[in-house]
Amino acid sequence: MSFTLENVSQRYITDSGEVIHALADTSLEVPAGEFVCVVGPSGCGKTTLLRILAGFLEPTGGIASANGQPITRPSWERGVVFQQANLYPWLTVRKNVELGLKFRGIDASTRRETAEQCLALVGLGGFEDKKTYELSGGMQQRTQIARVLANDPEIILMDEPFGALDALTRERLQMDLLTIARERKKTIFFITHSVEEAVFLGDRVLVMSPRPGRVVLDEPVRISAQYGRMLDGKELRSTPEFVALRDKISDTIYEGQAP
């Protein structure tokens, strides 16, 4: 499933009546199956963009659409992974993962099977009957990913999903996510603060400018393609292409921020 933005812009009104221009006219086209990473300074409108795509927010200008249909409200076809896992503590891990299917009226045995598959996929086989609050942060985040995967949405929107994790857990989840994205051919919109993460994960990296946010750099990442094979993390990070791309993106962000 692809999605597009046409001249989407967003203004907020504060309590005091002030108008905040969060997102400038933004147009974007993301074909099905692409892994897009978005970076940019804090407050530049990344989350706003994601909320528009998710259908949590109707843009004040322009049209966002998925597969040609305008986005008007949240839908299971656009799964969202938040920075906080947002698991429901009154449900077990399994029940959390089954929840989307339950909402959609899928029968119990299919749900159970799907949940188990997805949990196994994120390396949480055997934790099905745990309470969510008995899991570590990393495990909770993986559960959230499994929950979204169980619903099998074609688009996955992720808002700094690994931001609250320690470096180690983060790296592991990055690898898991890459595998899943490749295997399942999902369209992924991934917000991060880490330029390295963006370059490492994305097929394409968007850099946004400070408020009002706009896309100031739209860069394809083709390092693995250039090397003709998948590079592992350490290898990839040591390639000059990686370093160059990282620096270019960092520089772009810095420039936007220059006083």
Next chain:
Amino acid sequence: MSFTLENVSQRYITDSGEVIHALADTSLEVPAGEFVCVVGPSGCGKTTLLRILAGFLEPTGGIASANGQPITRPSWERGVVFQQANLYPWLTVRKNVELGLKFRGIDASTRRETAEQCLALVGLGGFEDKKTYELSGGMQQRTQIARVLANDPEIILMDEPFGALDALTRERLQMDLLTIARERKKTIFFITHSVEEAVFLGDRVLVMSPRPGRVVLDEPVRISAQYGRMLDGKELRSTPEFVALRDKISDTIYEGQAP
């Protein structure tokens, strides 16, 4: 001011009576003026170590001392910078920074002067009379640093001080901190999750093993020394020495974590 740990170990007892061996026998000597960074997997006892050094916690075994004196309780000579800024919202930025001096009975005009100097040092000149909750996260963190600096402690203990900041702010504060550490010749104990940050900032990096925590790698960082001059962030990160050291440390952490 130097500090040393002699066979320091720490056990916690849980509510259910279970004993958690958080810190194995640890010995360490940190000379005055050194910038020590500590990395290690989550739960390995880094914070425990810091709490012992700060005097918040008496170790269950061994002796921690600063300048040869056993550490028995918190003291203004060992300033602590937390991950959360912990500013007092009922005080203005200036009053927050003055607070330590006030506790110690320093007269008002000296306090005021010192506070202004320190705020200027962290780039917050002009924000003295703001409310703390009007500051951004990065500014709050800088205020905290100014607050600790105002007290002029010889040892500064920092527990993931930049963990909650975005990449950009983080880089800036790293630079600020390096400058301050060099100018003021502080002894710094710096906990981080980011291996890059540790290598970038530290004169020396300690890697701790999973629980019960112990120092499994104690590595001096001499890259700038090798190049005979201060390298800026980007340069430094591109040197092969940096990459090698980073990988070595990462590997050590991974090894410890291997299932």
Next chain:
Amino acid sequence: VEGGRTVHPDSVMAEGAGECPVEVHEEVDTTLTIAYQPIPNGDLIVRDLGWLEACMPNATITWEKFNSGGEVIQAFGSGSVDLGLVGSSPATKAVSPPVSVDMQVVWIHDVIGDAESLVVQEGEGETLAALAGKRVAVPFASTAHYSLLSALEREGMNTSDIELTNLSPDAMLAAWERGEIDAAWVWAPTLPLLEENGQIILSAADTAEAGAPTFDLAGATTEFVEANPEFMQVWTAAQDAAVRMIKDDPDAAAESISVQLGITPEEVAAQMEGYTYLDASEQAGEDYFGGTLAQDLINTADFLVDQQEIDEVNTKEAYEAAIYSDAIVEVGQ
């Protein structure tokens, strides 16, 4: 726990309890709620010995305890009570505007005498006039309140001449001992305790002599009375039997009442001195149901209008209509 118990099933009852002192009327099968107050008179004997239940085994009777006439009137208004004990002044209020409850006076439980008296602290004077500017406590809206007001009026005084304070009888005692009040118009069990270091200067008996008698009356809703003449007849007969027991066997009467009040029979006997109890034939006479009772109510109402306690006096007919004497006349013969 089911409510409305008149007696605890584990209790050992008095001899003769549960035996009807008059004719048993199986045919009465009405359902009603009776309001009673902890005042030593025949009502408590009837309740204690279970006479109504024994005489009308097919009636469903619930007894509810109240602490003042005002509360009983309120219960009448909500239709929660069909028959109950009220003092003459709350009763007058009830049948006068704006309240105008549709109710009837059906019995005089007692004529209040020395039982409700004005006690004055030692050394605070012996006349009402001496109480000018002093603090006098009374439970508002009670018969004692009325007695005090009418005594003041006779003395040519008015409520602003004294510091009139609303106190419940239980609070009076403490206030008295602490010297916070100089006088109180009240009844047992507070009265004898105040008397220990006080002096009675006036009582309801004095007010009665001056033409402002106060009674503890029984009132019933007109609707109930009209629908249940047989019940009223048996009830009146039982009350009459209780009054006769008070006169003929005061010890047994005192024991019954003492159980109901939770005090000793000796204390009860002392309290009963302060009341006059009238049997049905006496009540049927000139001074009461046979004649002046309605006028007593009108006088009370007049006075209450003066005191701004009620808006206006009802018509004479209204008060006369509020007197139900059929049963009394019948029982009194």
Next chain:
Amino acid sequence: MTSATRGLRSTTDTASEGRQAGGLTTHGTPTEPPTAPPGDEHLGQTLKVASDHRRSLRIGRLRKFGLSLGVLVVFLAVWWLVTALEWVRPLYLPSPGSVWTAFVEANGCTEVSPTRTVCGEQNYYMWEHLIASLQRIGVGVGVAVVLGPVVGFLMASIGWVNTAFEPYLNFLRSLPPLGYIGLLIVWFGIGDLSKYWLLFLAAFPPIVIATINGVRGVRQDSIHAAQSMGASRWQVGTSVVLPSTLPEVIGGVRIAVGFAWTTVVAAELNAGIPGIGGLAYVSGQQLQTALTIACIIVIGLAAVALDALIKYLGSLAVPWYGKA
């Protein structure tokens, strides 16, 4: 980013249930997880206030006011209708008109006869009754406001004090004032002292409990930070714990004042004139239902107004609440 950007709203929010529940807030620090607002029901927390505010803006102040007024009008109309149709006897439910008349008369003078004019009720205007009660609440709650935080502080910070007295606090909290007012009168007389005590006893536990919760909720690191700056135990108490606890204490005071209002009639049962609670009681006893209802309405309005005042003063005293 300054606080001005907190608690904002979108001009065209695709509003749904979720929109009303929980405020959407931006955070000063991007990676700071959105913390759930503290559950305290009392102080204006930015999140909730913001959400209220958004809603209010959306509805529009005027429309909101109109709605409130509408409900009031409907309420009065139904009341009037019930009484006009005589569904209930006027004695038991007087018409709005007669309640209003009772209110007006209680605040003015009426001629009873050409020679006599009576002012107020029970020799005081109703507003004098109200002021008398306010004074009593002021003293009772005032003492609780002074002592409550001190005791709460001691209980929260000295283990054995807490162990020793906490059970009594819970016990005290649920005692019916009507049950022990008799004892208070015995000990303190029928004068204002026993009323002060009753109001104090009603107000004290909520404030102590709120303070204890406040002190226990102070972040460890806040205290550690002060200690590492050289604060003595005393300085930690006054400079950190005390101000940190303020919002909870103010919340406790609001609960306490509300509770005090509910006990004001009990306090003024005996010798309660002047006093709005006493007037309510006496008029009830004398079957002046219209006046009773007028008193009750005045009590309710006074309580709501006093609460709004404390809330406002609280927000001045703790401007950071909900923001940091």
Next chain:
Amino acid sequence: MTSATRGLRSTTDTASEGRQAGGLTTHGTPTEPPTAPPGDEHLGQTLKVASDHRRSLRIGRLRKFGLSLGVLVVFLAVWWLVTALEWVRPLYLPSPGSVWTAFVEANGCTEVSPTRTVCGEQNYYMWEHLIASLQRIGVGVGVAVVLGPVVGFLMASIGWVNTAFEPYLNFLRSLPPLGYIGLLIVWFGIGDLSKYWLLFLAAFPPIVIATINGVRGVRQDSIHAAQSMGASRWQVGTSVVLPSTLPEVIGGVRIAVGFAWTTVVAAELNAGIPGIGGLAYVSGQQLQTALTIACIIVIGLAAVALDALIKYLGSLAVPWYGKA
């Protein structure tokens, strides 16, 4: 790291004031900032419970129990002394012994004359009075527990309902039960119905307010997450908002029950026998002070016990509270 590692304590903490205030807790996610515990004063939150627990462990259960007992003994001794020395007339402050006797007699039978035995007080044993009151509280609070959350839900999620009725809620919350009990009697009679109403009216506002706060406190992202999984509005309500709100609702119920106990005497002023509040009132009127005090103590103990029960049931119903 599992929840077992939360709320732990050091074997040798260099305890100071800070130690008692606020629990030191490790977090599942290392970079998760230590969030201040929610201010709700009611449910056992891990932090606070943990801190209690630590303190309790430190003092030792036995010592703690000893201390409580000691305070009780001292209290009783002082009481006994005051009465033994006749500082106060026994009529006003009966000795602990006579309160105990009153308690025992109210639960048993006494011979009044050779032929008659009277059991209980007012024809009911004291425990029967207590049960009667418990039943009333059960019904009154029970209805509030059913309706309160529904109304709270509606008010929190439908803007105009809130605007329309919130003022009345605040108004209702501070009305003195003694003031309006008369009206309730007029409308609902002197039977149990008016008592249920009174207890309901006392219990209702705290539950509604707690529910509103609960609903408003639901994290926006929680709701968004469900919507993005395909939840309908109804499903969001039942699957997300409802369970999220549960802890606050339980807290509200605890406040409500405590408040209901404080009004039980008012509810049972009229036709309150059997009923422990009614018994307290009636015995007070009859100057049976010892019995009144016994009743008050029983009410206090019953309230504390009931609260502990609800707290316990609440912690079973919301095992995640304070943990997630």
